[in-house]
Amino acid sequence: MMKKQTHIMAAIVENKPGVLYNVSNMFRCRGFNIESISVGPMEPKDLARMTITVIGDEKTIEQMIKQLNKLIDVIKVSKLDPDNIVIREMALIKVHTSNARTRSDIINYANIFRARVVDVSQESLIVEVTGDSEKINAFINLVKPFGVKETARTGITALSRGVKSIRIEG
Amino acid sequence: MTKMSGAQALIEALKREKVEVIFGIIGGATLPIYDVLRDSGIRHILCRHEQCAAHAADGYARASGRVGVCMATSGPGATNLVTGIATAYMDSSPIIALTGQANRFSANTTYMIGKDAFQEADIIGITTPITKYNFQVKEASEIPKAVKLAFYIATTGRPRPVLIDLPKDIQVETAQMEFNNDVKIRGYKPTTKPHPIQVKRAVELLLMAERPVIFAGGGVLLSNAAPELLALANFLMAPVAISLMGKGCFPENHPLSLGVVGMHGSPTANKLILEADVLLAVGVRFSDRTVGTLDEFCPDAKIIHIDIDSAEIGKNVDVDIPIVADAKRTLETINQQLIQRLKKQRSSLWFDRVQKYKNQLQSLAESSSSGGYINPQKLLVELRKILPEDTIVTTEVGQNQMWAALHFKALKPRTFLSSDGLGTMGFGFPAALGAKVACPGRLVVDIAGDGSFIMTSQDLACSVMEKIPVIVIVLNNSMLGMVAQWQRFFYNRKYCAVELGNSPDFVKLAEAYGAQGFRVSSLNEFSKAVRKAMKSDITTVIDVPISPEENVFPMIPPGKGLKDMITE
Ligand SMILES: Cc1ncc(C[n+]2csc(CCOP(=O)(O)OP(=O)(O)O)c2C)c(N)n1
Numbered sequence: 241m242m243k244k245q246t247h248i249m250a251a252i253v254e255n256k257p258g259v260l261y262n263v264s265n266m267f268r269c270r271g272f273n274i275e276s277i278s279v280g281p282m283e284p285k286d287l288a289r290m291t292i293t294v295i296g297d298e299k300t301i302e303q304m305i306k307q308l309n310k311l312i313d314v315i316k317v318s319k320l321d322p323d324n325i326v327i328r329e330m331a332l333i334k335v336h337t338s339n340a341r342t343r344s345d346i347i348n349y350a351n352i353f354r355a356r357v358v359d360v361s362q363e364s365l366i367v368e369v370t371g372d373s374e375k376i377n378a379f380i381n382l383v384k385p386f387g388v389k390e391t392a393r394t395g396i397t398a399l400s401r402g403v404k405s406i407r408i409e410g
Numbered sequence: 411m412t413k414m415s416g417a418q419a420l421i422e423a424l425k426r427e428k429v430e431v432i433f434g435i436i437g438g439a440t441l442p443i444y445d446v447l448r449d450s451g452i453r454h455i456l457c458r459h460e461q462c463a464a465h466a467a468d469g470y471a472r473a474s475g476r477v478g479v480c481m482a483t484s485g486p487g488a489t490n491l492v493t494g495i496a497t498a499y500m501d502s503s504p505i506i507a508l509t510g511q512a513n514r515f516s517a518n519t520t521y522m523i524g525k526d527a528f529q530e531a532d533i534i535g536i537t538t539p540i541t542k543y544n545f546q547v548k549e550a551s552e553i554p555k556a557v558k559l560a561f562y563i564a565t566t567g568r569p570r571p572v573l574i575d576l577p578k579d580i581q582v583e584t585a586q587m588e589f590n591n592d593v594k595i596r597g598y599k600p601t602t603k604p605h606p607i608q609v610k611r612a613v614e615l616l617l618m619a620e621r622p623v624i625f626a627g628g629g630v631l632l633s634n635a636a637p638e639l640l641a642l643a644n645f646l647m648a649p650v651a652i653s654l655m656g657k658g659c660f661p662e663n664h665p666l667s668l669g670v671v672g673m674h675g676s677p678t679a680n681k682l683i684l685e686a687d688v689l690l691a692v693g694v695r696f697s698d699r700t701v702g703t704l705d706e707f708c709p710d711a712k713i714i715h716i717d718i719d720s721a722e723i724g725k726n727v728d729v730d731i732p733i734v735a736d737a738k739r740t741l742e743t744i745n746q747q748l749i750q751r752l753k754k755q756r757s758s759l760w761f762d763r764v765q766k767y768k769n770q771l772q773s774l775a776e777s778s779s780s781g782g783y784i785n786p787q788k789l790l791v792e793l794r795k796i797l798p799e800d801t802i803v804t805t806e807v808g809q810n811q812m813w814a815a816l817h818f819k820a821l822k823p824r825t826f827l828s829s830d831g832l833g834t835m836g837f838g839f840p841a842a843l844g845a846k847v848a849c850p851g852r853l854v855v856d857i858a859g860d861g862s863f864i865m866t867s868q869d870l871a872c873s874v875m876e877k878i879p880v881i882v883i884v885l886n887n888s889m890l891g892m893v894a895q896w897q898r899f900f901y902n903r904k905y906c907a908v909e910l911g912n913s914p915d916f917v918k919l920a921e922a923y924g925a926q927g928f929r930v931s932s933l934n935e936f937s938k939a940v941r942k943a944m945k946s947d948i949t950t951v952i953d954v955p956i957s958p959e960e961n962v963f964p965m966i967p968p969g970k971g972l973k974d975m976i977t978e
Pocket residue numbers: 806807808809810811833834835836858859860861862863885887889890891892893
């Protein structure tokens with residue numbers, strides 16, 4: 241058995257309806273599990289970039305990349321080098337605040353994490369945290385005792401460092 | 411630029427792709443298309459079930475190498491195509507499926523698709539995993555480009571089905587149409603040219619091989635590489651084993667032919683492939699039914715794998731030299747380099763061993779008796795003697811298919827059509843109709859089981875009314891025979907849901923449709939019936955009662971490797 245690891249792939253795809261379905265459906269049909277997927281338009285606007293995080297051994301990842309490449313609306317797929325990469329995820333976390341004391345505790349934690357408080361109400365705060373997934377997990381664990389009411393995470397997005405970039409011809 | 415309706419543009423675009431025939435069934439959502447099709451010069455063949463339309467298009471494509479086109483109305487028409495599309499997908503057959511769809515807009519301009527309109531089905535969602543590409547046309551003016559794209563994608567690289575979904579109002583809408591010949595798809599650039607370094611490595615390996623075996627499949631047929639394959643086998647004196655899909659890519663009466671590898675493969679192929687020190691696999695996908703358990707497959711061999719679909723390489727079997735390219739181009743290049751290098755005569759040790767094996771094992775397969783009934787193996791050997799070499803044979807699924815694969819030798823490319831990947835019962839008969847339409851001057855014979863033939867026999871009406879004469883040979887064991895065989899072997903003979911009884915009477919069934927039917931009870935009668943059918947200009951069904959206890963041998967029990975073959 242080959243070692244299973246987390247891999248991050250970037251796929252440049254046609255920015256049109258149905259492409260996300262094609263991609264996620266292919267993963268489902270072939271029995272590959274997606275850990276997270278994030279999609280957004282890019283420049284030029286008729287392209288979109290998907291960042292797909294998966295866990296698997298080298299052989300499975302190679303198959304995934306080949307199967308992705310086979311999809312007509314997928315233009316380019318690259319496996320990002322884990323040692324040379326900027327990874328970010330953003331999370332919105334709604335934390336219960338029973339009193340002023342807990343509120344200031346949470347705000348302190350947020351500051352330490354370079355997170356921002358983006359909404360305040362009588363009984364809750366929303367904190368926006370950006371970073372790699374571990375940082376977000378750590379923050380959530382920290383505020384859990386106060387009562388986490390709701391979280392929304394974007395999933396991972398990533399770019400290679402330095403001059404290297406995925407280029408699309410024509 | 412010309413102004414015309416979406417339906418007119420569709421037909422015009424199809425004509426530009428040289429489409430001569432469409433298999434289909436009309437419905438509300440395709441009425442505008444049929445209104446144009448009627449006077450277009452394109453022949454429409456009215457099938458009696460959309461599944462048959464798809465299989466017929468598939469048979470047409472497999473027999474001719476051209477694209478087969480089928481058409482269905484929205485909703486149930488479209489969903490009825492699904493089995494046929496999936497069958498073509500698994501066996502890499504280039505068909506185009508056209509489906510009508512509910513109107514995009516209602517009279518008061520509300521967007522209707524997605525609102526569960528009458529006969530609306532999400533055929534795009536349904537067929538995504540079984541098409542190479544599919545899409546719904548959003549504007550009438552997109553139709554010419556859509557058709558161009560569909561044909562380009564279906565026929566290049568690894569051929570596979572493409573589906574175009576056409577909302578009804580788009581068929582009626584008029585627009586300025588531009589018919590342009592160039593297609594450019596950013597995400598699709600099939601590799602056809604082999605990498606020179608990989609070819610060189612393959613050639614070196616082949617030159618060093620002492621026991622080379624070529625393992626050839628459907629990809630050889632798809633790229634029309636049979637002549638190159640034959641030349642290569644002769645240069646190397648390498649025996650050729652084939653996958654089921656490969657039947658016809660190498661003449662099975664050639665001294666180097668080993669026959670089909672796999673669960674019901676020939677003993678010669680299954681034994682000898684395991685002895686290879688170099689395996690040249692071309693246009694195969696190492697399916698589970700072919701290779702058995704993967705870790706026991708060709709343990710001593712270095713494997714060269716040629717395939718146009720890079721995802722096939724390393725998918726099932728680890729290979730030493732991958733070559734992503736067109737089979738014909740690659741074999742051509744390998745051959746050129748081999749001719750230059752192969753100076754001395756190759757040792758005939760391996761060749762002699764192959765011949766010795768062939769002689770020993772051949773008799774194994776042919777020595778079965780059938781207790782008073784006609785023996786299907788012998789019948790198929792007899793049939794081969796009667797039919798001309800270029801006869802196109804289709805099969806149904808089950809024992810009939812495996813007997814045909816083992817005992818009916820295919821001698822020419824595109825003369826043996828069978829649903830091997832999906833294993834679709836009911837494929838053979840409509841595929842035979844499609845093949846006959848593609849090659850009207852040749853004989854077409856469906857080797858059938860009773861269970862399978864019932865699944866699509868309503869298209870006897872199509873064959874009679876459209877004057878598409880084919881011959882159906884029903885190897886009638888009154889059983890879902892292949893499943894019964896599994897119950898005999900692995901479930902203690904506890905039969906369940908496999909007995910078909912004597913219904914229908916296939917002779918009367920044929921006659922009811924205006925075809926002719928014969929029942930035969932000896933090989934002699936059988937030969938006579940076939941000869942009669944060959945001269946007939948209507949479809950013939952020959953009912954051949956055989957023993958319900960007949961088995962297919964050899965057999966590899968599920969979960970076992972090629973070496974665990976049972977031969978009796
Ligand atoms: C559409 C479909 N349904 C069910 C099966 C499962 N199946 C495989 S072989 C077989 C029996 C086929 O019977 P018949 O056509 O009479 O052929 P025989 O094996 O008797 O030659 C069945 C039911 C299948 N392959 N396809």
